[in-house]
Structures are given as structure tokens and as C-alpha cells.
Amino acid sequence: MQTAYRTDAGLVRLINEDRAAVRDEWNGFTLAIVADGMGGHQAGEIASTMAIELVETEMRAVGIDMTLEERKEAVRRAIALANDQVYEFASKQARYQGMGTTVVTALATSRDVVIGHIGDSRAYLVSRGTIRQLTEDHSLVNELVKSGQITPEEANVHPLRNVVTRALGTDKQVEVDIVHCDWQCGDILLLCSDGLSGDIEEREMLGIISDDRELSWKVDRLIGRALEEGGGDNITVVLLANDEQAEGRGTNKAERRDGA
Template sequence: MKTALRSDIGRIRLVNEDRGWSEILEPGFVVAIVADGMGGHQAGDVASRLAVDTFREALQGSTAALSTEERRTLMSQAILQANEVVFDTASNNEQYHNMGTTVVAALLSDDRAVIGHIGDSRAYQWREGKLKQLTEDHTLVNELVKSGQITPEEAEHHPRRNVLTRALGTDEQVEVDIRDIAWEKDDILLLCSDGLSNMIGAAEMAETLAEDGLDLNQKADRLVQLALQAGGDDNITVALLHHAEDTELEG
């Protein structure tokens, strides 16, 4: 497997409140996470950093010998542990009051991918030229779409499209969405903050991932550049994971 990770502050924000991390835990066993913090006064930066650091510590020592069900449990426990740390920090420090973060994470073995998420950071699967969104945004606008009150097209430009219905660290208890999918040779998994998905559409993402002339590193760079060209209104973080023959971490 190959991985590539990119994060950019964007054109508007003064602080990058996104945080990403990926690592090959052992051959054929890879983990990645993207978190998009919120809270102002750099509290969002603290929230996303705490979430990623706690998640990373919870995954240390994990082995590919785990069953899919055990990986689902591990993913859920790691994210819930991160929720506890962020919530406790916010509760005990006035300057971090109400801080929180989104999170989307993946645990990949040779044939299965376990995805966990809270908020509106997304996971996509690219397979044989087609891009499929794997996560469902925990947002007010998505609830309006599901209930038929607005169309998906209206949701894209809705003034409250960034209002979350669920986040990590804002409440003592939180529900984590967990799913697992088949992970096949040549698949690409894309994890991103909304700084990418709010700026460019699925068609542009798919076109970039399908570009044979770009390696994985360059594809991550291209996605960030497309978001910047579209306005760069937010921090942009992209993690790409490719089910390739060789195992390699790229930049």
C-alpha cells in the first residue's frame, strides 16, 4: 500500500485547524486519520491535535492479525477515547470551551477497510474509475436533504451547510459511525476535510485520481491545488491510500 498526506491552510484562514496522520503499522496494515477542528482562538487546532494524538496512541501496537470485527471495535474505541480527551480538556479550560473536531479515519488490511467518522469530514472510495462517498455528513443540511425539505443541489450552497449535528469533543457521549468495505487491488481511499469537499465536486476528485500521469503524491497535491483555485475558503487536508503492490509512505 502507498499513502500520501497533504494539508494546506487555504487562502482565508489564519490558522490551520486541520490535522492529519497516516502510518504503516506493519506490512499490509495501514491507518490514517483526518480531523477538522473548530472553536476559535486556536481551540480548533488544539481539538484536532488532541484527537489525532489520542487516536494514534490507541492504535499503537495494533496488529494485522485482528479480525474485521476486532478492527471495528478498535476504531470505535480509539475515536471514543479521543472524544473523552477533547471533551475533558474543553471542560477544564475556559479558553477551550465548546471546542470540538470532526474526524474520519481508516484502518486498512489486505482485503478490508474499516472506516470510522463523526462530523462532515469524508471518506471516498475510488475503484475502476468510479468515486463513491462512504460517509454520511452529520450536518443540519444533510438532515434537511434526507427529510426532503431541500434538494442535494440546494444543500451545496445552503448558508448553514457547515452546521454540524454531531462532532467529537463537544459532548461527553457521542456516536461513532463505523463501516467496513472490501479493499481490493488498485482501490484508492480518499479521506478529506470539508475544505476539499466543499470546494470541488466528486467529478473533479475522480478525474484527478484517474490521472495515470500522476503518482499518488502528485494526486494529493493536485486535489489541494484545485480546492485553492476554487477559492480556498477553508483549511484543506487530504489523505490518499492506494492498494498498490509495494508499501510506501510518500511525503
């Protein structure tokens, strides 16, 4: 499997509260995580960092011999336990109370992917010239769209489009959504924070990801387009390509935190 990822502070925010991790050869899997933190006093940065580290720690127990249901439960449990610990940490320190983070986690083999998520960071599958959003945003505007109060086009420019209705660490208990999908050689999985999905339309994402150039170029181009659209939020992009025969297999990482 080929992997590449990058996180960028964007052009407006001084602190990058996004975090990402990609781990190849994770007990027979590839593990990828994106977290988009929220909260003052650098609390968002702390929340997203803790979420990544805690999910990774809990996912060390996964094994390639696990059934699908066991893998789903492993992902759900890892995120739920991370929620418990972030919430407990925040509740003991007044300046961190209410801090939280989105999280989207993918546990992938060459056959299928199990995804767990909370919040509005997303997972997309690019397959055979199409792009499909695998996760459903836990956000206010998504609730308004589902109830018919606004259109999807209005949601993209709504002043409350960044308000999430569910996050990791903000409540003692939280529901974790679990998604399973099959994928084939040549397919690409995209994980991203809303700094990308809020500014770039799906058809443009598809065009970039479908390009024949290397995976790291695609990550850089996606980040670059979000910056060209104003870079108003932190931007994180992770790509996993289901192509075990490709040369240059491995992880390419780039990160920018300065906001410049």
C-alpha cells in the same frame, strides 16, 4: 500500499485547524486519520491535534490477527476515548469549552478497510472508474437533504453547510459511525476535510484520482483545485492506494499553514 497526504490553510483562514496523519506498517495495517478542528482561541487546532494523537495512541493495540469485529471495535473505542479526553480537557478551561473536531480514521489492509468517523470529514473509495462516498455527513444540511427540505445541489451552497450535528469533544458521549468495505489492487481510498469536498465535485475528484500520474501529484492537484475555487477553508487530502507492487511505496507528506 502507497500513501500521500497534504494539508493546506487555504487562502482565507490565518490558522490551519486541520490535521492529518498516515502511518505505514502499523502492526500489519496502514492507519490514516483526518481531523478538522473548530472553536475560537486556537481551540480547533488543539482539538484536532489531540484527536490525532489520542486515536494513534489507542490504535497501537491493534494486531493483524484480530477479527473484523475486533477491528471495528478497536476503531470505535479509539475515537470514543479520544472524545472523552478532549471533552474533559475543554470542560476544565473556560476559553476552550465547546471546542471540537471532526475525525475520520481508516485502518486498512490490502483486503479491506475499517473506517470510523464523526462529523463531515469524508472517506471515498475510487474503484474501477467510479467514486463512492463511504461516510455520511453529520451535518445540518445533510439532515435537511434527508428530510427532503433541500436538494443536494442546494446543500452545496447553503449558508449553514459548515454546521455539524456531531463532533468529537463537544459532548460527554458521542456516537461513532463505523463503515467496513472490501477493496482490490488498484483501488484508492480518499480521506478529506470539507475544504475539499465542499468545493470540488465528485466527478472532478474521480478524474484527478484516476489519472495515471503518481499519488503525490494527485494530492497536490486536488489541493490546487480547491485553492482555485477560492480556498475558503482549510484543505486536507489523504490518499491510500492499494498497490503493494508499486515502486516508491511509502508516505509523501506536504503541509502549508501560512494561509498564503
